Amino acid sequence: MSGVVFSPLVPMVVIVALAGGLTALCLYAAWMRLTGWALRGLGGLVLLLALSGPSLKEEDRAPLTDIAFLLVDRSDSQSLGVRPDQIARAEAELSASLDALSLDPDAPLEWRRVEVGDASGADEGRGTLAMRALSDAVAGVAPDRIAGAILLSDGQVHDMADAPGLDAPLHLVLTGEPREWDRKLSVVAGPAFGIVGEKVQMTLRVDELGFVPRDRDAVTLSISLDGEDVLRLSVPVGEDITFDVPIARGGMNVLQASVAEGTGELTPRNNTALIEINGIRDRLRVLLVSGEPHAGGRTWRNLLKSDAAVDLVHFTILRPPSKQDGVPVFEMSLIAFPTRELFMEKIDEFDLIIFDRYRRRGVLPPSYLDNIARYVEDGGAVLVASGPAFAGVESLWRTPLARVLPADPTARVIEEGYLPRISELGARHPVTAGLEDYAPRPAVDGVPGWGRWFRLIDLEQTAGDTVMEGPDGRPLLILDRPGQGRIAMLASDHAWLWARGYEGGGPQVELLRRLAHWLMQEPELEEEVLLGDEVSGDLLVTRRTLGDVAPTLELTAPDETIITPQMVEVGPGRWEVRVEDPVQGLWRLRDGDVTGVAAVGNAAPREFENALSTDEVLKPLIDATDGGAIRVSDGVPDLRRVREGRNAAGRGWLGLADRDAYTVENVSLTPLAPAWLMLLLTATLILGAWRIESR
Template sequence: MTGTLVFDPLLPWIAIGALGGLAVLGVALALWRGLAGWGLRALAALVIVAALAQPSWQREERAPLDDIVLIVEDKSASQTLADRAGVTEDAATTLEEELAGRPNTQIRRIEVGDGEENSGTQLMTAVSEALAEEPPAQVAGILLLSDGRLHDLERAPDLPAPMHLLMTGQEDDWDRRLIVENAPAFAILDEPVTLTVRVEDEGAAPDVAQTTIDISVDGAEPQTFDIPIGQSFDLPITLPHGGLNVIQFTVPEAEGEITDRNNTALVQINGVRDRLRVLLVSGEPHAGGRTWRNLLKSDSSVDLVHFTILRPPEKQDGVPVNELSLIAFPTRELFLEKIEDFDLIIFDRYKRRGILPSIYLDNVRNYVEEGGAVMIAAGPDFASADSLARTPLGEVLPATPTARVIEEAFRPEITELGERHPVTSGLGTAEDWGRWLRQIDVTPTDSAEVVMSGTEGRPLLVLDRIGEGRVALMASDQAWLWSRGYEGGGPQLELLRRLAHWMMKEPELEEETLFAEPTGQRMRIVRRTLGEEVGPVTVTRPDGETETVTLEETSPGRFEAVYEGPEIGLYRLEEGEQEAVVGLGPAAPREFEQTIATASLLEPVLDTVRGGTARLENGLPDIREVSPGRPAAGRGWIGITPREAYETLNVTQVPALPAWLVLLLASGLILAAWLREGRR
C-alpha cells in the first residue's frame, strides 16, 4: 500500500494563484501599516487558499505484475541448414527454464516460419505482433534465436526493452550461390540474348578462382561452361522456339558449402519473332482488298509488302510504259530470290494472268513444303479456268474448286471441328453475325480441316498442313462485309488475325498443345486438342517423383486443371506425345539467397536499445538484470530490465482539510486578529 498527496482544486489554478497574490498584498499592507494581527491574517489567508486547492491523501492498494520476456524462434527454411534447427530448439528450452526460475517472470515463446509468397523471414513482423498483444510496461526483454537473415527490417517496432540476437550458425560456414543479374521477359527468335550471371562465395570460403555452370533449355541436355567466381559473366542464349522457354542454370555443389539450394536459377523467357514478314498479292482491286491491308498494317509486328495487279499483260491501250505511274511487279526478286524471307504469302483473288510463270508458283509450293505458309482468299476467279488450283500450287491447296460460284446470301457458321480449333473457337454466336453474299464451291482434300461452313454446309474456311508448312483457303471474298457492319457485321478482324497467326505458327494457336500458366507455386495446366477427350497429365516434380493429374473440359477442345506444386523448381508435364516444361517459383527461394549467419542486418535495431549479439556455438550467455538506459550486453552476458509493473486494486482518498476544520481555522484566525488589534 502506498500514499500520496493529490490536489483537486475547486477553482482553476490561475484563479487560486490570483487570490493568493491578493492575500500576500493584503498581508504586506497590514505589515506596512503596523497592524499587530498581520501574522494571524496571513495564516487565515493560507488556510483559505489551501482549502481552495482541496488537498487529499490518496492511498492505493497495489499488486505487483510479472515481467514478460519474449523468446522468438526463427524456424524459417534457412534455419534448417546444418544443425541450426536443433541448436535453436535446445537454446530456447534452456532459456525458458532459466527465466522461469526468476521470480515474477513470464515467458512467451514465438515461432516464426517462412513468409507467404516467398517473402522470406518476417522476424520484425512477428515481434511487432507479439508486442501488440502484451502490455509494454511489463516487457522486460526480447531474445531472438535466429541466423540474423531477415527480410522485413523496415517493420521494426519501437522496443520497450532490450533486444538481443542469439545467433545460430558456425563461424567457418561458407556458401556458393548463383545470381542471374539480368533476364529479359521477351527475346527475339534466332537472335542471341545475353544473360548476365554471377557466382559468389560467401563466408569462410576456400580460395577458388572459377567453377563450371550447366545451362539447360526446356529440360534438354545441358551445356557446360567455365566461369570465374566473383565476376559478372555474359552468356549468349539463342531461344529454340517461340512461346515460353524455360532456361535452367546450375552450378555444381562444392565440397563443404552449407547448401546447394541457391546453386540453381530458373529463367523463363518468351520467344517472339522480330517481325512477321507478309507478302500480299491482290489480283485486282476490289472492295475486300483494303480489309487485308488494314488488318496487316494495324499489327505493329508485321512487315507488309503489298502488290495489286492494276495493269495486267493483256491490257494494251497504247500508253508508253515510261509515262505510267505504276511500278513493275518484281516477280523474280519476290518469288525466287527472297521468297524465304516471308513468313506468309496471301493471294487475294489472284488468277493466272501470265505474270507469275509456273516455275514461280512451283517455287511457292516448295516454299510451303519446307515450312512456309500460303493463304488463298478466293473469289470467282478461283472457280475459273485460270484458277490457282490449276497451277503447281494446286498440289498443296486444302481444297479444289468445282467451278461453281454460289451467288446467294448465307450466314457463316463454325463447324463442330471449328468449335475446338483455336482459329475459330470462341468467336461468338453465328446467329448474331451478318450474312455474306457469295461463296465458291470447293471440295476439301482428305487431310484438310473444315472449320467454317457456308451455304448448305459447304466448306468455307479450310485449313491443312503440308510438309512443314501450312495452307488455308477462304472460299469467299466477302469477309469485308463484316468489317463494314453489314447486317451487324461479325468478328472479321479477330478471325483474320487468328488465321494469319496460326499460319505463321504462333504457339498460342496450335491445335495440339500442352502448356502451363504458372503463378507462384501453383500452375494451371492446359491441354488443347481437336479430339473429344484427353488422358491424364503426368507431372514430374523437381525431386524426380511423378504423379498424374486429371484434366476437365472447360470449353470445346480445352482441358484444364489447377496443380499446387509441393516444392519450388522445374516441373515436366507429359500427356501422350505432348510435353511441356515449366518452372514454379524461383529455383533459389528468398530464404536461400544468402545463408551465412550475420548480425549486421539487426545491428541498427539492437543499438537503439543497447542490446547485443552472442553466438550460440560459444554457449548461452548469462542473463543479468540491468537498469533502464544502461548497456544491456557484455562479454558472456545479456541483460533484461525488470519493469516493476503493478496493478492498482483499490484507491481511497481522505481530505487533508475537512470543511469544518477549514471553517474553524479560518474564522478563528480572523477573529483572533480582530481581537488582538482591537485591544491595542
C-alpha cells in the first residue's frame, strides 16, 4: 500500500500564510498586466511544496482475522416452554455456520462463544446482564476487527445502559413462541413496617401480557400471612387492588399474595409476590405496682423511663389504710387515685404489669387481683419481683393471683451473698442464653463475671421453667405460660445492685429487655421456634428448642419440592443448617408441630417480571448497528459475510461485516524530490520571469 504524505519543515500556519500572500501578489500582478507573474507564481508554489515536505509512503500490510461473538442466554427465563430445545438447536446450527465462515480464506473469521447466565453476587436480582457480558467480550478486541455479535436470547435484557458502542451489526436470534401470554402480579405499594394490633394497607396489581385468550378463567387473589390464609377475593385485571392486612404480632411478618395460573400461561413464577412487614409496637404500656419504698424502686422507674418507647404508669402505695399517724385527712395533698378504672376497666390496655415488692395492705381488693389473673390467662404479661413480704402473710401468693404464679413460697428468706447463675435449662432458653456475654467481666472457670446479690426468697417451683438459680440451685427466675399469657417470677429484690454497679454490676438492662420481649410474645424470644433468613444468597434455617434431641427438619420449597437436611447444633438449644442456592420464593419450615416460613429473594425475580420473548428491548441497538432479529420458530438464520456499511440482515439470513482489518509490518518514506532540485527549479522559474520582464 502506497500514498503521498507530507512532513512540513515549518508550521502549517506559516505555509498557509505564505500561500495566501503568494496568491494575493499573483492576482495583483495579473490585474496590473505585469509580464512574468505566472512564472514567479509557479516558483513560489514550488518553494511552498518543498517546505511541505512531500514523501512517498509505502506500507507492508498483513491482513487480520475478523472476530464475531455468539452470546448464548442461559438465564432462568430461557428454561420456559420450548426455549431449551430451541436454544440447543439454534446454538448447534449457528456454531456450524460460524465454523464454515471461519474456513473462508478470502475473508478469515474467528468466532467466540459467550455464556450469559443469571446475575450473581453483588448483581443478584438484576436480571439478564447480556450487555455487560458483551462489553467484557469486546473489551480486549480492536474495534476495527469486530465483524458482529449474535445474541441467542428471549430478548429480555436488563442492562441496556451498559451496551457497548459497536461499529458492527448486533443480531438477535429470538427464542420463544410468537403468541405467548402471561399473567403478572406486582406490588404497587406496601409498607415495610406495621403497628402491632393495627392494619396495614397494601396495593397490588394483576396484569395480563401478550396474546391473552378470551376464554381465560376469572382471576382470584389469595393472601396468606406467615403461611396462613387471611384473604381471598376475585380481582379485576389491569387495575390497582387495595386491601388491609392485620398485624397481629411483632417481628417479621411474611405476606404472600398469589393468583392462580391461567390455562396456557407462559409461567406462574410471576403470579406470586412476597412482602416482609416488620411488626412493631407503637408504645410499650407498662404498669409498675410498687409496695413499700426501697433502694431498688427508683432503679426500676429510671430503667423504664429511660426508654422513650415506654409509657409508664407507676402505682405506689405510700400510705396504706392501716397506717395510723394522726395526720388529718383534710391536711393531705394527695388526690384520689382512679384505682378501679386502672385495675378493672383498663387493665387490658397494658402490655406488661410489674409487681415490685408488693404486699397485701388492703389497697387492692381480691377482685382487682382476680382481674389481673384473668388478664394473664387471656394473654397478658406479668413480672413479679419478690421481696421479703412474699414469704409472709402479706404475700401475693395469698391472693387470687396465686393461681397463675409458678411457685409457692416456703416462708424462708435467705440473706447471704451469692452469684446468680444461668441454669442448664436457662443456657438454652432465649431469655438467658448467652447472658454472660453482657457481663462487665468475662466468666472465669464457669463463674459469671457479674456482681453478687444478697437476698433470695425460697420458692418451691410448681410450674414453668427455672432459667436462673441462686445458692444451692434454688429457683431465682421462673418463666411460665398460664393460659394464653405469660408470667415471670424473680425470687429476689436485689437486681438493682447490678444497675448500681455493685462489684462491677451486671446485665440488668439486657435481662429486663429480654424478659419484656418474651412476656409480650415477641417471635425472636420464643423457646420453640423455626426461623429462616437469607444470608449471602443461601437460606439459613435456625431451630431454637429447649429439648436436647436433634430436630427433624422438613423444608418445602416454592416449587413444592421437599428436602430434609440434617441440622447441626451450634450452641445449647440452637441448631442450624444452610441450604445453598435456594429457589427464590416462600419456603415453609416444619419440625413436628413447630412451623415457620422464610422469604428468599423475590417470589418473582426480575427474570420473570416479564418473561415474554420480544425484540422491543434490543430494537434501538439493533437498528443503530444495522442488525436484524429473527425468531428461531421461523427457522435458524443463515450467516453471511457482507461488505462493511452494507445491509447486514435479510429474510432468513444475518450478515457479519468484512472489516478488512490489517496490521502494518513495515513502513518506508521516499522524498518526492531532493531539496537541491526543488531550489534549482524555483530559481529557474524566477530567472525566466526576470528574463521575460527585461525584454
